[in-house]
Every structure is written in structure tokens, then in C-alpha cells.
Amino acid sequence: MVQKAAETKTKPISVIIVEDFKLTRVGLRCALNANDDINVVAEAEDAVEGLKLIEKHKPDVILMDLGLPGMNGIEAMVKCKEMMCDSKIIALTSHDRCEEVIAALSSGASAYCLKDIDPNKLADVVRDVSTGVCWIDPMVAQMTLNALPKIDNIGFLPNKSNSEGRVPLTEREFEVLKHLVSGKSNTEIAKELIVSVHTAKAHVCSILQKMCVNDRVQAAVKAVKEGMV
Amino acid sequence: MVQKAAETKTKPISVIIVEDFKLTRVGLRCALNANDDINVVAEAEDAVEGLKLIEKHKPDVILMDLGLPGMNGIEAMVKCKEMMCDSKIIALTSHDRCEEVIAALSSGASAYCLKDIDPNKLADVVRDVSTGVCWIDPMVAQMTLNALPKIDNIGFLPNKSNSEGRVPLTEREFEVLKHLVSGKSNTEIAKELIVSVHTAKAHVCSILQKMCVNDRVQAAVKAVKEGMV
DNA sequence: CAATAAATTAGACAGTAGGGTAATGGATTA
DNA sequence: TAATCCATTACCCTACTGTCTAATTTATTG
Numbered sequence: 001m002v003q004k005a006a007e008t009k010t011k012p013i014s015v016i017i018v019e020d021f022k023l024t025r026v027g028l029r030c031a032l033n034a035n036d037d038i039n040v041v042a043e044a045e046d047a048v049e050g051l052k053l054i055e056k057h058k059p060d061v062i063l064m065d066l067g068l069p070g071m072n073g074i075e076a077m078v079k080c081k082e083m084m085c086d087s088k089i090i091a092l093t094s095h096d097r098c099e100e101v102i103a104a105l106s107s108g109a110s111a112y113c114l115k116d117i118d119p120n121k122l123a124d125v126v127r128d129v130s131t132g133v134c135w136i137d138p139m140v141a142q143m144t145l146n147a148l149p150k151i152d153n154i155g156f157l158p159n160k161s162n163s164e165g166r167v168p169l170t171e172r173e174f175e176v177l178k179h180l181v182s183g184k185s186n187t188e189i190a191k192e193l194i195v196s197v198h199t200a201k202a203h204v205c206s207i208l209q210k211m212c213v214n215d216r217v218q219a220a221v222k223a224v225k226e227g228m229v
Numbered sequence: 230m231v232q233k234a235a236e237t238k239t240k241p242i243s244v245i246i247v248e249d250f251k252l253t254r255v256g257l258r259c260a261l262n263a264n265d266d267i268n269v270v271a272e273a274e275d276a277v278e279g280l281k282l283i284e285k286h287k288p289d290v291i292l293m294d295l296g297l298p299g300m301n302g303i304e305a306m307v308k309c310k311e312m313m314c315d316s317k318i319i320a321l322t323s324h325d326r327c328e329e330v331i332a333a334l335s336s337g338a339s340a341y342c343l344k345d346i347d348p349n350k351l352a353d354v355v356r357d358v359s360t361g362v363c364w365i366d367p368m369v370a371q372m373t374l375n376a377l378p379k380i381d382n383i384g385f386l387p388n389k390s391n392s393e394g395r396v397p398l399t400e401r402e403f404e405v406l407k408h409l410v411s412g413k414s415n416t417e418i419a420k421e422l423i424v425s426v427h428t429a430k431a432h433v434c435s436i437l438q439k440m441c442v443n444d445r446v447q448a449a450v451k452a453v454k455e456g457m458v
Numbered sequence: 459c460a461a462t463a464a465a466t467t468a469g470a471c472a473g474t475a476g477g478g479t480a481a482t483g484g485a486t487t488a
Numbered sequence: 489t490a491a492t493c494c495a496t497t498a499c500c501c502t503a504c505t506g507t508c509t510a511a512t513t514t515a516t517t518g
Contacts, residue, residue: 106377110370124353132367134374141339141363148335148376172495183447185474198497205476215476215504217449218412224453226327226372399464414504427467434506444474444506459518466513474505481497488491 012039013130016057018050018076019043019065019092024115028063028092031119038126047071051079059087060130066093066104074100077108084178088129101140102147111135112144169210176203177228181220241268242359245286247279247305248272248294248321253344257292257321260348267355276305283309288316289359295322295333303329306337317358330369331376340364341373375454398439405432406457410449 015032017040019025025043032038041057044050047068054062062080066073077089091109093100094116101112111129113122114137125135136144169177179189190200204216213219222228244261246269248254254272261267270286273279276297283291291309295302306318320338322329323345330341340358342351343366354364365373398406408418419429433445442448451457 102377105374110374128364132370134363134365134370135357136363138361141361144377145334145339145363147378148331148373149378170494180446181450183442183444183450185444186476187474195495196497198499199495201476202496205478208476213412215412215414217409217446220446220450221410221412221453224450225375228371401465415506416504424465425467427469428465430506431466434508437506462515462517464513464515467511469510470508472505472507475503477502478500480499483496484494486491486493488489 012037013061013126014039014041014057014059015061015063015126016041016050016053016059016087017043017063018045018047018068018073019063020045020068021065024065027119028122032123032126034119035123038123047073047076047079050076051083054080054085054087055083058085061126062087062089063092063126064089064109066091066095066100074103074107077104081108084182088132090125090129090135096139096143098140098143098147101136101144105134105136105144112140113137114139169207173203173207173210174228176200177207177219177223180204180207180216181223183220241266242290242355243268243270243286243288244290244292244355245270245279245282245288245316246272246292247274247276247297247302248292249274249297250294253294256348257351261352261355263348264352267352276300276302276308279305280308280312283314283316284312287314290355291316291318292321292355293318293338295320295324295329303332303336306333310337317361319354319358319364325369325372327369327372327376330365330373334363334365334373341369342366343368398436402432402436402439403457405429406436406448406452409433409436409445410452412449 015038017025017028019028022045025045029040029043032040041059042053044053048071050062050064064073064077068076071079073091073093077091080087080089088111089109090111090113091104092113092115093104094114096114104112110132111125111134113125113135117125117137128135175193176189179192184192186200186204187197189204190197193200208215208219211219211222213222244267246254246257248257251274254274258269258272261269270288271282273282277300279293293302293306297305302320302322306320309316309318317340318338319340319342320333321342321344322333323343325343333341339361340354340363342354342364346354346366357364404422405418408421413421415429415433416426418433419426422429437444437448440448440451442451
């Protein structure tokens with residue numbers, strides 16, 4: 001496992017653990033910190049504390065237990081998204097109830113692990129998830145896939161209208177897009193990014209053109225539907 | 230990578246490749262066979278041939294290109310499931326169209342890889358998938374998660390946005406909301422519903438209040454995220 | 459029948475959105 | 489060095505948004 005750290009000489013993946021059981025928390029920390037490319041930067045034993053730490057550290061990956069006392073893990077993930085947190089979330093639980101799995105994945109989690117996962121495997125999942133991969137435990141993978149809407153699968157001809165002629169957004173434009181999706185006005189976006197309203201408008205204009213839409217509502221809907229944010 | 234083969238001394242993971250481009254096929258075979266724990270047992274250049282080989286070899290994992298001539302990959306996966314094949318399927322394509330991704334995953338694929346994946350990573354995915362993991366490429370992960378049904382209706386989110394304090398939209402308002410989400414202006418909505426602009430505005434106003442949002446962008450995003458439309 | 463809710467219309471008003479054009483400095487690239 | 493892209497700012501102008509108040513009609517329900 002540790003060899004992988006040598007392969008990628010970039011800075012380690014920062015991780016925050018939110019888990020109420022002390023022993024499990026220690027176990028997770030040890031298992032992950034044994035990897036040179038993974039660094040557990042903080043731990044919390046409940047969601048409120050966890051959210052504070054997440055806001056402070058802005059980790060690459062969050063290990064979130066779902067069965068937390070008080071605010072549960074799914075609520076915490078929703079709050080996390082509300083505060084425009086870019087961290088990838090791994091839902092960690094011992095349950096394999098279908099509704100819980102779907103609720104977690106549709107509320108912000110990028111991965112779903114059962115707690116009996118092999119520690120080394122978990123490190124792999126952390127790496128995968130940090131790059132944006134969606135990873136779902138074998139025990140619940142099929143039920144998740146079954147929950148996807150069934151699409152009439154005939155008629156798939158190479159319609160490359162999407163990825164081809166598409167102009168990519170710049171980093172700054174993505175930033176603006178996020179705020180736009182959260183419903184902010186140009187004035188609010190400008191205040192948020194500490195630029196003038198003119199700049200914000202310029203970015204929005206550019207976003208609309210690149211996304212081939214007529215107004216910010218269409219841009220927001222498209223961004224949400226295509227998972228750009 | 231090869232060390233992993235030593236770790237698991239069981240028999241290698243058998244793989245069948247279904248891909249029309251000869252060069253890609255060779256590339257896949259070489260990349261995978263470089264791993265001691267993975268064994269490419271057969272290759273096909275179209276779906277019909279592929280299905281025959283799959284029935285014959287019953288491989289652990291199938292690497293299925295989606296853009297095949299004749300019967301496409303998604304149809305092939307459906308047929309595969311029909312013949313009670315237990316093989317795990319990795320959908321391999323260069324497209325990132327939402328419908329194609331969802332169609333593939335809901336038609337039998339356990340993983341979705343874009344073709345620019347790192348060969349070593351692909352071997353990892355083959356290993357993961359052979360154990361039943363669901364693995365989705367970063368480029369399309371978010372879009373897939375967004376396609377999952379939104380579940381707020383269970384006890385996971387004991388908040389106000391549910392049946393409790395929420396005022397339900399009327400039928401007409403839902404109609405307006407749909408047009409709103411599609412990016413139409415009040416004028417366009419009015420034209421569509423054959424009412425005056427004043428009426429359309431009145432409905433929109435009412436929608437915003439009932440949905441507890443400040444503007445139509447937030448309404449649209451909320452509607453999409455919660456699967457109201 | 460009366461009360462209630464929904465759908466419809468209208469006028470007015472402050473604020474916002476989006477398009478167009480143009481200019482500047484910084485960074486990267488050919 | 490020149491060319492190009494990006495972020496930034498500015499101004500103008502038209503059109504649209506969201507809220508308010510107010511009125512009419514229709515349907516449903518107690």
C-alpha cells in the first residue's frame with residue numbers, strides 16, 4: 001500500500017473522521033495514517049463538531065459514520081453541501097438497509113462502505129474517492145444500481161453533441177457557477193468573491209455562452225443535472 | 230500492482246474483452262495481462278461474438294465497450310443478464326452522456342470507465358468489480374449519484390422541508406414549476422399556459438413562497454435536487 | 459347557503475439580469 | 489517579442505423579476 005505513496009509525490013490526502021465510537025475512530029485513524037499518502041487531520045465524535053472541523057480544515061475526504069447521536073450522518077452531509085464544501089464524503093456504516101444507502105448517496109456521499117471493510121481496502125477507497133470516483137460496497141452495490149431509473153436502452157447511437165464541441169469553464173467560472181447554483185444574485189456573488197458586480201456579470205455571461213444556455217436558471221439546472229457542482 | 234497477485238493466491242480473475250477497435254483491444258489485453266492475478270481469456274469485436282464467448286467461458290469480469298457496431302453494448306448487457314450470466318460487467322466508453330451512463334448502469338454494468346483511464350487503475354477496477362464493488366469514473370460519478378431517487382421521506386431527515394410544515398403546490402403551480410425549471414421566462418410560461426403574464430408571475434410568486442426560496446434559480450435547483458420534476 | 463381556496467387579471471415600482479462594447483494588467487504560450 | 493487567454497472593471501440600455509395591493513370568477517366543502 002505504502003508504495004503508492006511513493007508513486008504519487010503530491011501532498012497527502014487530508015481526511016476528517018466523524019464517528020461516535022471511540023474505538024472505531026482510533027481504528028480508522030491508525031488504518032489510514034499507516035499510509036504515507038493519507039493524513040487524518042481531525043476527528044469528531046458527533047456531527048456538529050464534525051461540521052465545524054470540516055469548515056475549518058476543508059479536507060479532501062470525509063469519513064462519515066451514519067449512525068451518529070443527535071444530528072445523523074445524512075443530515076450532516078446535507079449541511080455540508082449547503083456550506084459549499086468540496087470535500088468528498090465516504091459514508092461508513094454497518095447497516096445495509098436500502099433506504100439508508102440510497103439516502104446517503106443521494107445526499108452527498110460519493111462512497112458507501114460497510115464497517116467490516118479491510119483497512120487496506122479502505123485506504124484504496126479514500127484514494128479513489130479523493131479523485132472523484134464513486135465507490136460502493138459489494139454488499140449494497142446491486143441494490144444501489146437497481147435504484148437507478150430504468151432508461152429505455154434502445155437507440156444509443158454515437159450522439160457526441162456533449163463532450164465534443166463543449167468549451168470548458170475556467171476555474172473562476174466554476175466558482176461563480178457554484179454560487180449561481182446556490183441561488184445567489186450577481187451582487188451577492190461579487191461580494192462573495194470580493195470583486196465588482198461588473199466582474200461577476202462578466203463571468204456569468206461567459207458561463208451562459210459556454211454552457212449554451214439562455215439564462216442562469218438553465219445554467220443552474222444543467223449544472224445540477226450533469227453533476228458539474 | 231503485481232504484488233497484489235502474490236497477496237491473493239487464489240486463481241486469477243478471468244476477463245473477456247468486447248471492443249471493436251483492434252488497437253484498443255490489444256491495449257486492454259496487454260494492460261490487464263501484465264497483472265498476474267488477471268487473465269484475459271477471450272476477446273470479441275462485436276456483441277454477438279462477445280455473447281457467445283461469454284456463454285462459453287463464463288468469465289468473472291466482462292469489459293464491454295458501449296459503442297459497438299450492430300448490437301450496442303447496452304443491448305448486449307441486457308442479453309447477458311437474460312442468459313443468467315453472473316459475470317460482472319465494466320462499461321467502457323469515451324462518452325460521458327448522462328443517459329448513456331445511467332442506461333449502462335441500470336442495464337447490468339457494475340462499473341463505468343472512460344477510456345482515458347490509467348491502465349493500472351483499470352486493473353484495480355477489475356479487481357474491485359470482481360468482488361462486487363460498484364465503481365464509477367470521476368467524470369460521471371456525480372451525474373450518476375444525482376440520478377438516484379431523492380429520499381427525504383424516511384426518518385433520516387426529520388426536518389421541516391417534509392410533509393410536516395411544507396405547503397403543497399397546487400397542480401397549476403406544478404405546471405408552472407416545470408416550465409420554470411426548463412428555463413422559461415414568465416412571459417414564455419404565460420404564453421405556454423395561455424394566460425396573462427400577471428398570472429404567471431402570481432404563480433411563480435406563490436411557488437417561491439411555498440418552497441421557501443428567494444428566487445426562481447433556487448426554486449429550480451431545489452426542484453431538480455428533490456426530484457419534484 | 460356561506461366560507462374557503464384556487465385561478466385569473468391588472469397596475470405600479472425598485473431591483474436585477476443579460477447583451478454589447480471596451481479597456482487594463484497578468485500570465486502563459488508560440 | 490508577440491499573441492493569446494484570463495480576470496478585472498466600467499457604462500449603457502432594454503427587458504425581466506419579484507412584491508404589493510386589489511379585484512373577479514369558479515369550484516369545493518362545511
